[in-house]
Amino acid sequence: MADxxxxxxxxxxxxRTDPVVIYxxxxxxxxxxxxxxxxxxxxxxxxxxxxxxxxxxxxxxSICWIHCPEFAITSNEK
Amino acid sequence: xxQMSNVTHKYLRPKKSFPNVWCxxxxxxIAMGAMIRAIDGLGLDKNQVAVVSGIGCTARIPVYxxxxxxxxxxxxxxxxxxxxxxxxxxxxxxVVSGDGDLLAIGGNHFIHAARRNMxxxxxxxxxxxxxxxxxxxxxxxxxxxxxxxxxxxxxxxxFDPAELARTAGATFVARGTVFxxxxxxxxxxxxxxxxxxxxxxxxxxxxxxxxxxNREGSAVKMIQWQKDHAVPVSVAAKKTPEELEDKFxxxxxxxxxxxxxxxxxxxxxxxxxxxxxxxxxxxxxx
Ligand SMILES: Cc1ncc(C[n+]2csc(CCOP(=O)(O)OP(=O)(O)O)c2C)c(N)n1
Ligand code: SF4
Ligand code: SF4
Ligand code: SF4
Numbered sequence: 001m002a003d004x005x006x007x008x009x010x011x012x013x014x015x016r017t018d019p020v021v022i023y024x025x026x027x028x029x030x031x032x033x034x035x036x037x038x039x040x041x042x043x044x045x046x047x048x049x050x051x052x053x054x055x056x057x058x059x060x061x062s063i064c065w066i067h068c069p070e071f072a073i074t075s076n077e078k
Numbered sequence: 079x080x081q082m083s084n085v086t087h088k089y090l091r092p093k094k095s096f097p098n099v100w101c102x103x104x105x106x107x108i109a110m111g112a113m114i115r116a117i118d119g120l121g122l123d124k125n126q127v128a129v130v131s132g133i134g135c136t137a138r139i140p141v142y143x144x145x146x147x148x149x150x151x152x153x154x155x156x157x158x159x160x161x162x163x164x165x166x167x168x169x170x171x172x173v174v175s176g177d178g179d180l181l182a183i184g185g186n187h188f189i190h191a192a193r194r195n196m197x198x199x200x201x202x203x204x205x206x207x208x209x210x211x212x213x214x215x216x217x218x219x220x221x222x223x224x225x226x227x228x229x230x231x232x233x234x235x236x237f238d239p240a241e242l243a244r245t246a247g248a249t250f251v252a253r254g255t256v257f258x259x260x261x262x263x264x265x266x267x268x269x270x271x272x273x274x275x276x277x278x279x280x281x282x283x284x285x286x287x288x289x290x291x292n293r294e295g296s297a298v299k300m301i302q303w304q305k306d307h308a309v310p311v312s313v314a315a316k317k318t319p320e321e322l323e324d325k326f327x328x329x330x331x332x333x334x335x336x337x338x339x340x341x342x343x344x345x346x347x348x349x350x351x352x353x354x355x356x357x358x359x360x361x362x363x364x
Contacts, residue, residue, distance in 0.1 A: 026096055030103030035298045066115070066259040067301075069107025070097055074084045 019058035019076055020065065022050055026072040033064035033073060086114045089124070091144050099138055103297025105256035105282030109203050110139050112259050112280075113174065116266035117145075127170045130159040132179035135210045135284075136203040139174050153183030156191040159198050167197070167340050170270060174201040178208040178216040181237055185217070192246035195274045197340040200248075201266065202239050202277070205284035213287030224291040239279045244332045249274035251332040255281040255304040258328065265330065274338045281308070281326065 020041070022033075029048035039057040041064075042050040052058075065073040090096070100106050117127060127145040131137035133152035140147035146169070150158045155173045163171045173180075180188050180202050191198060207225055208214040215225035215232055218239060222231040244251045250269055254262035262280060269276035283289060283300035294300050311329035314322060 028097060028102035030297055032103055032298055032301065036301075062260070066111060066263075067108055067256075068111075069100065069102075069104055071086045071090065071107070071111065074087075 017076070018052045018055050019060060020052060020055075021074050021076060022052070023072045023074065024049060026070045027068075028070055030069065032067050032069065036063050036067055038063065085118050086111050089114045089118065089144050090142055095141060098142060100135060101286045101297075103283070103285060104135070104209075105205070105280075105284075105297070105301065106136050106139065106203055108256040108259055109136075109174075109201070109262065109280045109282055110142070112254075112256075112263040113139075113172070113201065113266050114143075115263045116270055117172075119263070119267055120271055122170055122270075126168065127172065128159070128162050128166075130155045130162065130171065130173045132175045132184060133210070134176035134179045134208070136174065136176040136205075136282075137179055153179055153185075154187065155179070156184065156187040156196075156198065156200065160191060160196055163197055163340060164343065167344065170199070171197070172199045172201065172270060174203065176209065176216075177202060177204045177206065177218040177239065178214075181217040181239060181242070189242070189246040192243050192248040192275045192277070194339040195247055195249055195336050197273050197275070197338050199266075199269045199276045199278070200243075201269075201280060203280045203282045204239055205282045205288060207284055207288040207291075209284040209287050213284075213291055219288075223288075225288070226291065240277065240331055243275075243277040243279075247275065247336075248277045248332075249334050249336050249338075250276035250330070251279075252277070252330045253279045253281065253326065253328050255301075255308050255328060256283065257301045257304040258308065261328070268330065273341070274336065 034042040034044055034050050041054050041058045043053040045051050060077055124145055129140045129143055129145050130148040131140050132150055132155040140149050148158055155175050159171045159173045204218050206218050208216050213226040215228045217237045219225055219232045220236055240251050240253050252265040254265045265278050269278050281304055283297055285297045285300050289300050307325050308328045309325045311327055314327045
């Protein structure tokens with residue numbers, strides 16, 4: 001039980017500090033952000049959706065969100 | 079240009095129709111984002127902006143936008159926009175539509191709006207094909223390229239939209255790509271911020287129709303192609319025609335000041351309202 005609590009706490013901590021957040025309801029898994037990010041911040045999940053895995057490398061360069069055709073990427077810092 | 083990530087959300091009608099109708103990876107969404115950032119960067123009041131389109135995938139843009147919007151009939155956005163502008167000259171009027179809409183069925187409206195130097199910003203998203211209706215060739219489909227109505231390759235020569243706008247009388251002509259999204263935003267901002275017929279051609283990808291038929295790959299691949307084939311104006315000046323053969327030039331291609339229809343029309347209104355008040359004064363004095 002404590003484990004789960006800890007894990008979920010960690011998860012929410014991770015969510016808060018992700019430099020960019022994908023709004024999955026609007027994302028169509030086109031992979032533009034994944035391919036265009038100069039810092040390879042995203043990995044692809046099983047269904048082709050982007051997941052932030054190297055958030056600490058993000059430079060807030062804006063490339064991902066200005067190229068997302070679905071307006072599905074929001075920065076946590078800008 | 080404002081690079082705030084969620085600035086676009088201020089201008090969307092999210093409850094209405096999201097996720098949008100476009101194929102995953104379609105450049106139209108990127109062009110729309112660039113346009114929103116341009117408007118936001120200029121600090122324009124939402125109520126003082128009208129976005130007008132015709133019919134097509136590109137022409138769906140206004141449906142998602144929280145401005146004054148008009149989704150009109152095929153080929154006619156410039157005609158409607160002219161009406162909006164003359165009825166309300168203070169309104170910033172932006173037309174956004176596809177190459178088929180603006181140059182095929184709407185070709186006459188296009189050249190005449192440009193010739194009149196009508197005070198409108200015209201954004202043409204050029205994906206070289208009719209996306210919405212199934213990949214029929216458009217006036218910009220390049221020579222030899224495949225389309226559903228040209229299965230043996232295009233045998234007609236194509237329009238260069240920017241060149242057409244310039245020779246028809248547009249006073250600002252620019253070209254950008256969805257790959258160069260921040261530059262595109264700047265070009266749109268310049269176009270919106272000036273008077274006269276200001277034209278921006280946006281090179282975009284229709285991977286579902288044009289890309290599939292011509293084996294040009296995924297959305298990402300087609301957008302990368304833009305990066306490899308775009309030559310900025312300053313660089314192009316130093317290149318030979320051979321070096322530029324399969325390339326296109328980006329940036330501000332042409333700019334000139336000329337009297338525009340809207341201001342000339344206003345002068346006539348002012349003149350006659352002055353004359354009629356003067357004659358009224360004469361009548362009451364005598
Ligand atoms: C009067 C009329 N003729 C034909 C059509 C069918 N039609 C709808 S969209 C379209 C062409 C769209 O091509 P384009 O303007 O290049 O836009 P895209 O979908 O590529 O963004 C056509 C021919 C129509 N809607 N109305
Ligand atoms: S802002 Fe730049 S570095 Fe950060 S995730 Fe987006 S594209 Fe990558
Ligand atoms: S660019 Fe946008 S729609 Fe495409 S995969 Fe990334 S978040 Fe999803
Ligand atoms: S058909 Fe082509 S232009 Fe239309 S949404 Fe799909 S990719 Fe975009």
